[in-house]
Amino acid sequence: MTRVPGSVPPRVGSGSNGAAAAGAAAAGAAAASRAGTSAAGPASAAAPSSSTVPRGPRAIDELDVLIRARYPIIYVVTWEEERVEQQLARIATTRNKKLFVWTCTQGIVRAGSEPQSSKSGSGSTSDPLAALDTILSHVEPALYLLKDFHPFTEDIRCNIATIRRLRDVAYQLRDTYKTIVIVAPMMRLAPELQKDITILDFKPPEVADFNRLLDRIIEDVKDKPQVKINLDADGREKLVHAARGLTLREAENVFAKTLVIDGKIDADDVSVVFSEKQQIIKKSGLLEYFASQEQLDTVGGLENLKEWLVKRSMAFTERAAEFGLPSPKGVLLLGVQGCGKSLCAKAVSSLWKLPLLRFDVGRMFGSLVGSSEENMRRAIQTAESVAPAILWVDEIDKAFAGSGGSGAGSDGGTASRVFGTFLTWLGDKTTPVFVIATANDISHLPPELLRKGRLDEIFFVDLPSEAERVEIFRIHLEKKSRVPDGFDLALLAKRSDGFSGAEIEQAIVSGLFDAFSHGIELDTPTLANSLAETVPLSKTMSEQLSRLRSWAQGRARPASGTIATGSTEVRRKIEL
Ligand SMILES: Nc1ncnc2c1ncn2[C@@H]1O[C@H](COP(=O)(O)OP(=O)(O)OP(=O)(O)O)[C@@H](O)[C@H]1O
Ligand SMILES: [Mg+2]
Numbered sequence: 001m002t003r004v005p006g007s008v009p010p011r012v013g014s015g016s017n018g019a020a021a022a023g024a025a026a027a028g029a030a031a032a033s034r035a036g037t038s039a040a041g042p043a044s045a046a047a048p049s050s051s052t053v054p055r056g057p058r059a060i061d062e063l064d065v066l067i068r069a070r071y072p073i074i075y076v077v078t079w080e081e082e083r084v085e086q087q088l089a090r091i092a093t094t095r096n097k098k099l100f101v102w103t104c105t106q107g108i109v110r111a112g113s114e115p116q117s118s119k120s121g122s123g124s125t126s127d128p129l130a131a132l133d134t135i136l137s138h139v140e141p142a143l144y145l146l147k148d149f150h151p152f153t154e155d156i157r158c159n160i161a162t163i164r165r166l167r168d169v170a171y172q173l174r175d176t177y178k179t180i181v182i183v184a185p186m187m188r189l190a191p192e193l194q195k196d197i198t199i200l201d202f203k204p205p206e207v208a209d210f211n212r213l214l215d216r217i218i219e220d221v222k223d224k225p226q227v228k229i230n231l232d233a234d235g236r237e238k239l240v241h242a243a244r245g246l247t248l249r250e251a252e253n254v255f256a257k258t259l260v261i262d263g264k265i266d267a268d269d270v271s272v273v274f275s276e277k278q279q280i281i282k283k284s285g286l287l288e289y290f291a292s293q294e295q296l297d298t299v300g301g302l303e304n305l306k307e308w309l310v311k312r313s314m315a316f317t318e319r320a321a322e323f324g325l326p327s328p329k330g331v332l333l334l335g336v337q338g339c340g341k342s343l344c345a346k347a348v349s350s351l352w353k354l355p356l357l358r359f360d361v362g363r364m365f366g367s368l369v370g371s372s373e374e375n376m377r378r379a380i381q382t383a384e385s386v387a388p389a390i391l392w393v394d395e396i397d398k399a400f401a402g403s404g405g406s407g408a409g410s411d412g413g414t415a416s417r418v419f420g421t422f423l424t425w426l427g428d429k430t431t432p433v434f435v436i437a438t439a440n441d442i443s444h445l446p447p448e449l450l451r452k453g454r455l456d457e458i459f460f461v462d463l464p465s466e467a468e469r470v471e472i473f474r475i476h477l478e479k480k481s482r483v484p485d486g487f488d489l490a491l492l493a494k495r496s497d498g499f500s501g502a503e504i505e506q507a508i509v510s511g512l513f514d515a516f517s518h519g520i521e522l523d524t525p526t527l528a529n530s531l532a533e534t535v536p537l538s539k540t541m542s543e544q545l546s547r548l549r550s551w552a553q554g555r556a557r558p559a560s561g562t563i564a565t566g567s568t569e570v571r572r573k574i575e576l
C-alpha cells in the first residue's frame with residue numbers, strides 16, 4: 001500500500017505482556033521510553049495529537065488501558081499471537097468479559113474451545129463481513145481477537161466493503177463493552193481506517209519471560225535421567241540475555257534444540273542461541289549476517305581510526321556500563337574509494353567480537369515486500385533484536401541519495417522519510433547497536449546525519465601516505481604468501497604515490513599475473529612495472545578529491561596519523 005505522509009494512525013508502544021509486570025518498575029519505565037522511541041518515526045510524529053493515546057505510567061498495561069478506555073479497534077503488530085491471546089485471556093478474566101477468537105477458517109469461536117476442522121467450523125462467520133455483523137449482534141461484554149485479519153484492512157479495492165463495515169463497527173462499539181483486537185505480524189491499513197484504529201507495537205518478550213520459560217523447560221525435563229541441567233546464576237544470565245530478541249516460541253525451540261544436541265543445558269549453549277539469531281537475520285531478508293575473517297592488523301595505516309576502535313573494544317561489556325561509559329553510537333567513515341573503509345567495518349567485528357550485520361539499503365527500497373518505511377523499521381528491529389551488534393550501512397550516501405533538501409524528491413519523499421526514521425532511531429537509540437556508515441561523497445548526505453550527537457565521530461579516510469603504503473604492500477604481499485622483506489618496499493611506496501589500498505592490492509595481483517606468464521617469481525621490478533601501468537583513480541578524480549579534503553578539514557577527524565602527500569592536487573605546469 002502507499003502510505004500518505006504524516007497520516008499514520010496513532011501508534012502506541014506496549015510493554016511486553018502482563019506477566020512481565022513482575023519486572024522492576026525501572027524496567028517498565030525503560031520499556032516505556034523504548035516504546036516511545038519506536039513510535040517516534042517522522043511519519044507517526046506528524047500524526048494529529050488529538051488522536052494519540054495518553055500514556056499511562058506503566059506501559060506494560062497498555063492493552064488493558066486501551067480496552068478499558070474503550071478504544072473500539074486495536075491493531076497489535078506482532079508475530080506473537082499466542083502471547084497476545086494469553087494477555088487478552090487474562091484481561092478478559094479480570095474484567096469479566098468473554099474472549100472470542102476469529103480466524104478465516106473457523107469463524108468466531110470462544111477462546112480455548114477445541115479447534116475444529118475447517119469444514120465443520122462455524123462457517124457462517126468465517127467471512128469477515130459476517131464476522132463483523134456477528135460481533136455487533138453480540139450483547140455481552142466481550143473481547144474479539146481477529147487473527148490474520150490484515151489482508152482485509154489493506155488498501156485494495158476489493159476490501160472496500162470490509163473497510164466501510166469496520167468504520168461503522170468502530171463507531172458503534174464505542175457505546176458497548178466490546179473491543180476488537182486485530183493481531184498481525186505486519187501493519188496493513190487503508191488510509192480510511194487510520195482514525196478508527198489504534199496501533200499497538202507489542203514489544204518482544206523480556207528477560208523475565210525467558211527466565212520463566214527456562215524454568216518451565218527445566219521443570220519438564222528434570223525427572224529425565226539422561227538430561228543434565230548445569231546452570232549457575234551466571235550461566236543462566238548469559239543464556240537468557242542471549243535469547244533476547246527471540247520470540248518466546250523461538251526461544252523455546254532453541255532451548256529444546258540445545259537439549260536434543262547434547263542432552264544438557266548450560267552456559268555453552270549461548271552459541272546455539274546465536275545460531276538461531278542468524279536464522280532471524282536471514283529470514284528478515286534486509287540484513288546480511290557478515291562473517292568476516294578480516295582482522296585489524298590486515299588494515300594498513302589509519303592509526304587514529306584503529307586506536308579509536310581499539311579503545312572502545314570493551315565498551316559493550318557490563319563492566320564498562322557500570323564504570324559509567326555510554327555505549328558508542330557509531331562512526332561515519334568518509335573518504336576516497338578503495339582506502340579501507342569497508343575493510344575497517346569488517347575488521348572491527350572481529351576486534352569487538354560482535355556480529356556484523358550489513359544493511360542493504362538499496363534492497364530495502366527495491367523490496368517488493370512491504371513499504372520502505374516498514375522495511376526500515378523491521379531492519380532496525382531485527383538489528384536491535386540481536387544486539388549487541390554492529391550495523392554496517394555501506395555507501396550510505398548512495399543509499400539515501402535524494403533524501404536531502406525539501407524531501408520531495410523524485411520518489412515523492414520516500415527516501416527522505418525513510419532516512420528520517422533511521423536518523424530518529426540513531427539519535428534516540430539505547431540498545432547497543434553500533435552503526436558503521438561509509439560514504440564517498442558528502443554532497444548527497446543530508447546534514448542531519450553529520451550533526452553532532454547522531455554519531456560519535458566522523459573519520460576522513462584519505463589516500464595512504466608513503467609510510468602507510470609500505471604497510472599495505474607488506475600486508476598484501478604476505479596475503480599472497482610472499483616475504484615482504486624480499487622486496488624494495490620503500491621504492492614501491494614511492495612509485496605508488498596517489499594509489500589507494502585497493503589499487504596497490506590490484507597492482508600486486510597484476511604483477512603476479514605478469515610474473516606467472518613470464519615464468520619468473522614476483523619481484524620489485526615486476527611490481528614497479530605494474531604500478532607504472534596503472535593510472536590511479538586519484539589522478540582522474542583529483543578535483544573531487546580536493547573538494548572532499550577541503551570539506552573534511554576541521555569537520556572530520558583524519559583516520560590516519562600521518563598526512564598523505566598531496567600528489568593528487570592539480571599542479572600547475574610551469575615551464576622554466
Ligand atoms: N588501508 C588498507 N590496508 C590494507 N588493505 C587495504 C587498505 N585499503 C584498501 N585495502 C584493500 O582494498 C580493498 C578494498 O577496500 P575497501 O573495500 O575497504 O575500500 P572502501 O574504502 O570501502 O572503498 P569504497 O569507497 O569504494 O567502498 C580491501 O579489501 C583491501 O584488500
Ligand atoms: Mg566500501
